[in-house]
Amino acid sequence: xxxxxxxxxxxxxxxxxxxxxxxxxxxxxxxxxxxxxxxxxxxxxxxxxxxxxxxxxxxxxxxxxxxxxxxxxxxxxxxxxxxxxxxxxxxxxxxxxxxxxxxxxxxxxxxxxxxxxxxxxxxxxxxxxxxxxxxxxxxxxxxxxxxxxxxxxxxxxxxxxxxxxxxxxxxxxxxxxxxxxxxxxxxxxxxxxxxxxxxxxxxxxxxxxxxxxxxxxxxxxxxxxxxxxxxxxxxxxxxxxxxxxxxxxxxxxxxxxxxxxxx
Amino acid sequence: xxxxxxxxxxxxxxxxxxxxxxxxxxxxxxxxxxxxxxxxxxxxxxxxxxxxxxxxxxxxxxxxxxxxxxxxxxxxxxxxxxxxxxxxxxxxxxxxxxxxxxxxxxxxxxxxxxxxxxxxxxxxxxxxxxxxxxxxxxxxxxxxxxxxxxxxxxxxxxxxxxxxxxxxxxxxxxxxxxxxxxxxxxxxxxxxxxxxxxxxxxxxxxxxxxxxxxxxxxxxxxxxxxxxxxxxxxxxxxxxxxxxxxxxxxxxxxxxxxxxxxxxxxxxxxxxxxxxxxxxxxxxxxxxxxxxxxxxxxxxxxxxxxxxxxxxxxxxxxxxxxxxxxxxxxxxxxxxxxxxxxxxxxxxxxxxxxxxxxxxxxxxxxxxxxxxxxxxxxxxxxxxxxxxxxxxxxxxxxxxxxxxxxxxxxxxxxxxxxxxxxxxxxxxxxxxxxxxxxxxxxxxxxxxxxxxxxxxxxxxxxxxxxxxxxxxxxxxxxxxxxxxxxxxxxxxxxxxxxxxxx
Ligand SMILES: Nc1ncnc2c1ncn2[C@@H]1O[C@H](COP(=O)(O)OP(=O)(O)O)[C@@H](O)[C@H]1O
Ligand SMILES: [Mg+2]
Numbered sequence: 001x002x003x004x005x006x007x008x009x010x011x012x013x014x015x016x017x018x019x020x021x022x023x024x025x026x027x028x029x030x031x032x033x034x035x036x037x038x039x040x041x042x043x044x045x046x047x048x049x050x051x052x053x054x055x056x057x058x059x060x061x062x063x064x065x066x067x068x069x070x071x072x073x074x075x076x077x078x079x080x081x082x083x084x085x086x087x088x089x090x091x092x093x094x095x096x097x098x099x100x101x102x103x104x105x106x107x108x109x110x111x112x113x114x115x116x117x118x119x120x121x122x123x124x125x126x127x128x129x130x131x132x133x134x135x136x137x138x139x140x141x142x143x144x145x146x147x148x149x150x151x152x153x154x155x156x157x158x159x160x161x162x163x164x165x166x167x168x169x170x171x172x173x174x175x176x177x178x179x180x181x182x183x184x185x186x187x188x189x190x191x192x193x194x195x196x197x198x199x200x201x202x203x204x205x206x207x208x209x210x211x212x213x214x215x216x217x218x219x220x221x222x223x224x225x226x227x228x229x230x231x232x233x234x235x236x237x238x239x240x241x242x243x244x245x246x247x248x249x250x251x252x253x254x255x256x257x258x259x260x261x262x263x
Numbered sequence: 264x265x266x267x268x269x270x271x272x273x274x275x276x277x278x279x280x281x282x283x284x285x286x287x288x289x290x291x292x293x294x295x296x297x298x299x300x301x302x303x304x305x306x307x308x309x310x311x312x313x314x315x316x317x318x319x320x321x322x323x324x325x326x327x328x329x330x331x332x333x334x335x336x337x338x339x340x341x342x343x344x345x346x347x348x349x350x351x352x353x354x355x356x357x358x359x360x361x362x363x364x365x366x367x368x369x370x371x372x373x374x375x376x377x378x379x380x381x382x383x384x385x386x387x388x389x390x391x392x393x394x395x396x397x398x399x400x401x402x403x404x405x406x407x408x409x410x411x412x413x414x415x416x417x418x419x420x421x422x423x424x425x426x427x428x429x430x431x432x433x434x435x436x437x438x439x440x441x442x443x444x445x446x447x448x449x450x451x452x453x454x455x456x457x458x459x460x461x462x463x464x465x466x467x468x469x470x471x472x473x474x475x476x477x478x479x480x481x482x483x484x485x486x487x488x489x490x491x492x493x494x495x496x497x498x499x500x501x502x503x504x505x506x507x508x509x510x511x512x513x514x515x516x517x518x519x520x521x522x523x524x525x526x527x528x529x530x531x532x533x534x535x536x537x538x539x540x541x542x543x544x545x546x547x548x549x550x551x552x553x554x555x556x557x558x559x560x561x562x563x564x565x566x567x568x569x570x571x572x573x574x575x576x577x578x579x580x581x582x583x584x585x586x587x588x589x590x591x592x593x594x595x596x597x598x599x600x601x602x603x604x605x606x607x608x609x610x611x612x613x614x615x616x617x618x619x620x621x622x623x624x625x626x627x628x629x630x631x632x633x634x635x636x637x638x639x640x641x642x643x644x645x646x647x648x649x650x651x652x653x654x655x656x657x658x659x660x661x662x663x664x665x666x667x668x669x670x671x672x673x674x675x676x677x678x679x680x681x682x683x684x685x686x687x688x689x690x691x692x693x694x695x696x697x698x699x700x701x702x703x704x705x706x707x708x709x710x711x712x713x714x715x716x717x718x719x720x721x722x723x724x725x726x727x728x729x730x731x732x733x734x735x736x737x738x739x740x741x742x743x744x745x746x747x748x749x750x751x752x753x754x755x756x757x758x759x760x761x762x763x764x765x
Contacts (some may be wrong), residue, residue, distance in 0.1 A: 051672055079678030089669035093691045102687050106678020114686050155673075162677055 001026055002048065002166065002198070007057035009222075018042040019222040020057070025164075025200060030192045033202040034226075035219035037047035041202040044219065048200070049081045050074060062165075076184025080104030082197075084160025086171040088151040096135070096154050099143050100126040117230050122161075127144050129157035133187055135262055147253045149180040156187055167191065169201035173208070181205075185212050206241070210234050218244035277366040284362035285541025288355060300365070300373065304358050307366030307380045311354075314387045315347055347383065354379050409736040422560040428486055429549040430454050434479065435461035436499070436529070436542040443543060453485040455548045457527075465531045479549050483548045484522040485630070492517055493536035495547040496530050506530035517550075565726060570745045572640055573664045573722035577709030580644045584651025584708075585701055591617075591652065592659030599663065613656075620653035629720035640721025647708050647715065653702055662696035682697025699761045706757040713746045 002025040008104045009018040017040045025031050046052040048059055050066060059066040066077050082103070082174055090099045104122045105113055112118075127180060130136045133153035152172060159167050169188065173181035185201075189212055192199045203209050209216060216233045218226030226244050228236070273280065273295040284291030289305030316329070323335035337344045357376050365371055430453040433443035442461040448454050462477025474736055484490060494513040497503045505512045508528055517523050527546065591613060593599055600610035628646035636642050670688040679687065716724025730739035 029519065037749040046672075049676055051676060075680060077678075078676055083673065083676040084674060085669060087322075087669055090674035090690055091670045091674075092667075094687075098687075102679070103677050104675055105680075105683045105687065110680055110683055113683055158673070158677070168676075206696065260623050 001025065001060075001062060002200075003058075003060040004048075005058040005060065007044070007047060007059065008055050009040070009047060009052065010055045017222050018054075019049070021219075021222075023217055023224060023227065025100040025166075025198060027198055028192070028196050030189065030199045030201070030212060032216045033219060034204075034206075034209055034244060035201070035202075036215060037240065039219040040222040042224075045083075045170050045200065045202065048168060049078050049083060050085075050142075056148055075106055079162050080165045082162045082164035082167040084152065084155040084167065084169045084172050086174045088155045088175075090143040090151055090154055090158075092142070094143060095139070096130070096141055096143055097123075097126060097139045099128055099154055100139075100157045100161055103129075103158040106162060125161060126157070129160045130154075132160065133157050144203065148176055149183060152176065152180075152184050153187065156184070156191075159231035160191070164197055166198040166200065169199065171202050174204055181208060184222045188212070206236075209235050220244055225255070228252050273366045273368060274661065275366060277363045280366035281359045281363040285355075285359045290496050291359075291363075292365050293487055295362070295365045295368075297365050297371075300371075304361075304376070304380075306356065307384075308354065311380070311383045311387065314391070316352065318387065318390060319344075337371065340390070343386075346386060350379065350383055350386070354383065357746045371568070378417045388665065409734075412736035413740035413743055416737040416744065419737035420560055420563040420741055423553040424555040425551045426554050427549055427551040428453050429547055430483065430485070431497070431545045431547040432457045432481075432680070433460065434544045434546055436532075436544050438462050438541065439729045441541065451485065453483070453521075453548070453683050455481060455483040456545060457481050464529050468477040469604050476531075479527045479529060481525045481527055481546065481548070482522070483517070483524070484520070486517045486521040486523070486548070487550050487552070488517055488521040490517050490521075490549045490550050490552065491515075492523060492548055494527060495549055497545040497547060498533060499542045499544055502533055504530075504533060504710045514633060523548075545761040562730070562735070562741050565721065566738075566741045569716075569723040569726045569742075570749060573710055573712045573716075573724075574749065576640050576643050576647065576712040576715075576722050577705060580647030580651055581705040582714070584655050584704065585643070586647070587652045588659055589657035592663060595656055595660035596663035597660075598666070614660075617653045617657045617660075620649060621657065623650075625650045625715060626718055629715045629718045633719045637745050638719040638721070643712055643715040643720030643722055646720055647711055650711075651704055651708060652709075655700060658704075659697060662693060663699070665696075666692050695764045697762045702757045706753050709753055710750055713750070 004024070005022050007018055007021045008016070010016050021044065021130070029112075032045065035041050043052055047054045048061075048066065050069070054067050061077055061081075064073075064077070066074070069077055069112060081118055092103070094102075098116065101118050101122060104125070108118060115255065123133060127136060130139055133156050135146075135157075136155055138150060138154075143151060147155065155172075167188070172188070173184050176184060188199050188201065191197050191256065201212075203212075210230070210233055212228050213233060215230065216226065216228050217224060220243070226240070275283070275291075280291030280294055282291075283294065287305065288308040289301040289303075292301035293303060319329070319332045321337045322339050324333045326335050333344070354376070357379060359372070361371065361376055430446070432446050432455050434457060435442045439461045442459065445456045445458075445460060446454065447530070457479045459477075459479070465476035466474050468474050468639045483492070483495075492515050492690040493505060495503050495514070497507045501641075506527070507513065507530075513527070515523050515525055564625070571678055594609055595613040595617060597610060600606040625646050628649050629643055632642035632649075634644040636645065666689065671684060674684045674688040712720070712722045712724070714724045716722040716726065717728045719725065723746060727739055727742040727746075730736070731743060
């Protein structure tokens with residue numbers, strides 16, 4: 001279980017990206033974060049595994065404060081939390097296999113991993129992960145030879161290698177077309193339902209939010225402005241939507257409609 | 264006010280603008296709000312006048328007044344002086360006309376007037392850089408023999424062993440007291456004797472007229488039959504040279520018994536007579552002949568040796584350059600150094616040093632290094648290393664700056680430690696540009712080391728310059744060919760390797 005308490009992030013240049021945010025994520029949830037670009041979604045997700053240092057507040061991960069963890073204990077938390085990214089963040093020149101195996105770096109002996117040596121069991125695990133996302137035949141290709149959708153599947157496989165309890169996904173489908181978006185979110189849904197891995201995912205398109213989320217939180221200018229269940233988001237009104245998205249709501253909404261033809 | 268377009272009215276009437284520009288070219292334009300145009304014309308006109316006067320001064324440096332200088336220069340280079348004067352006058356008139364035109368508020372482009380300015384600069388440049396196409400064409404025949412030897416030097420690449428057969432006889436010069444005896448005759452050995460064994464060297468009298476030396480009657484025997492034989496003269500301090508007779512080097516051919524006779528006029532002395540003692544010179548008769556198989560010549564072997572030295576110089580300089588450039592490049596990468604003002608200061612200092620060092624050519628570094636460690640390849644390596652550090656340091660740091668932070672973030676998120684993150688996310692991104700830049704630099708360094716020897720930095724350039732100074736164009740040609748071949752191979756290999764890594 002993840003509990004965020006009074007989380008505030010102020011960047012060095014004075015930008016207040018998160019203002020005193022508190023919420024809980026129960027195990028097994030598919031929590032979607034919505035909000036305009038610049039509302040603080042990425043900052044929030046990155047504070048949870050400390051890719052970004054929070055300024056104030058607590059991040060309780062199964063009772064332990066991640067904000068205070070350091071060195072070894074931080075790496076231990078990180079390996080329990082997988083992450084996938086909008087731009088996939090694969091090591092482009094390395095093979096798909098190497099990228100997937102990198103998911104084990106928090107587990108293996110550091111000295112041998114430096115020479116790209118991984119135990120047999122990890123290689124087997126990597127194959128299984130690639131199998132799950134259906135790209136075993138691409139294992140030896142260079143990551144940048146794959147299409148966007150395939151790269152994101154490698155990203156998912158890499159996250160799965162961590163045997164994570166939770167996966168953070170920062171706009172995982174924002175660089176993909178709608179069909180691929182459904183495919184990727186389908187994998188996340190599968191992982192969420194069948195492996196009971198908590199998912200925390202930021203999304204842009206309302207119809208995707210409505211289809212995949214079990215619960216939704218909304219950010220606006222770093223404030224938590226909305227919390228609702230799937231049922232509630234399904235009958236969200238324009239007015240409420242404007243609360244979150246501000247005056248540009250109409251445009252974003254229009255965007256969501258184009259993205260939602262096949263919903 | 265800001266957005267409304269103001270039509271600027273010329274401050275003065277058109278004829279007045281023309282007069283102003285006649286006195287100070289460009290001034291009229293200034294008063295018509297054509298600031299840039301006016302300044303450009305003014306400075307162009309002034310600098311052309313200045314350059315012209317400078318050249319006139321050089322052409323007629325003895326004359327005192329400019330009028331005299333002008334006349335003298337005109338007599339020396341009439342075309343140049345007439346052309347520049349005429350075009351300058353034309354430009355002046357045009358500027359006046361332009362001032363008038365502009366003051367009337369008419370649209371102007373100025374292509375013509377600035378073409379004229381460029382033409383003047385170009386003509387001055389032609390004269391300043393002493394371009395002489397006529398001489399180039401006329402003297403091409405003089406350039407052809409060395410050029411052809413450089414282009415096809417391969418006869419000089421092989422040689423054969425020579426065996427020489429020789430005999431000598433002592434001659435007392437400019438004296439007749441106690442002449443040396445004739446050499447002892449040994450059966451079966453080549454033999455030469457001179458009658459007499461003394462005489463006067465050829466000299467010049469007070470009126471610089473040639474006075475022929477005494478004639479020595481030479482008789483030789485025991486040489487190879489029917490073979491070309493050269494006569495050499497060795498003076499009293501051991502200098503040996505081939506004397507000429509009637510303008511030609513002396514060579515004769517032995518008869519069927521291996522004997523010859525020849526009347527030799529004693530040659531001019533090359534060294535002044537020393538005051539003390541007898542002046543004993545020697546006359547030599549010498550036959551050389553090629554024996555044995557073809558073998559690589561001295562210049563060929565030397566060229567190969569120095570080519571290897573050159574390649575290794577380039578390699579060592581690259582190697583030292585890499586080792587020193589890598590750590591420095593991290594300090595010169597903006598993304599790594601933007602943390603605090605201290606690191607930013609370091610960043611700027613190192614960047615500045617890189618830029619200054621890079622802008623100084625390796626040849627100049629080599630001149631400094633030669634002063635430092637003396638002539639030889641080490642000086643060349645130092646020079647190239649210094650330049651390499653700066654060049655590679657800049658390229659590397661730019662590669663570091665362009666690293667994609669995404670993968671680093673992703674690897675960190677898996678729970679990897681710092682070292683693992685570097686190995687998995689940073690190194691794979693850095694290897695391709697690093698390899699590519701390094702190979703490229705090695706290529707440049709070898710090219711550079713082929714010329715760095717010209718200023719004493721070792722390698723094949725040193726040899727090449729020596730051959731050219733000795734007018735040994737065939738040997739120089741061998742060196743040139745080796746340089747060209749090596750550079751071409753290197754070019755190919757380096758581009759192939761870089762292709763692989765990009
Ligand atoms: N490294 C940074 N330094 C300063 N400000 C930042 C930085 N990263 C993000 N921000 C600012 O923080 C706010 C939240 O950004 P972000 O979390 O990326 O929003 P979102 O992911 O919702 O688009 C924005 O105003 C953004 O400009
Ligand atoms: Mg974002």
